[in-house]
Amino acid sequence: MARIKHIALSTDDPVATAEFYKNVFGLEELHRRPKDTGEDGVWLSDGYIYFAILKYGCDDTPNLGEGPSTTIGFHHIGFYVDDLEESVQTIEEAGSTECPGSTPANRKYKGPQGVMIDLRKRGWDEQIQARTQLFELTPAPPRKGHSAG
Helix, strand or coil, X not given: CCEEEEEEEEECCHHHHHHHHHHHHCCEEEEEECCCCCCCEEEEECCCCEEEEEECCCCCCCXXXXXXXXXXXXXXXXXXXXXXXXXXXXXXXXXXXXXXXXXXXXXXXXXXXHCEEEEEECCCCCCCCCCCCCCCCCCCCCXXXXXXX
């Protein structure tokens, strides 16, 4: 099973957008690019997944054709997968095409409505220079008197 690891949003003003999410939801800032301004992107986290807020029109937010990712808004969703090559085969068989900027460790595909789907092998270091601890989610043990499921 895959796990959502991050979500990305494209916007005209990553810094102002990040401030909104920090102030309203208490998300913690992990990283900015460039470090001094954040004009290309700001990365936030709730401690479990991270939220990339990217500058619309930058290299990290290519125009993938039709759909939401051609406009400001939801850009892509990242998944950790257990078997990267198996997941690549599955997504290609489903009709998705590989996007510019895809690498052997970070495979990017154009999914339904043009939303990019980012695949990475579980355990791969996100390399976002996080300045806070990120937590791995694990199933909670069943509570006494409750059955699992």
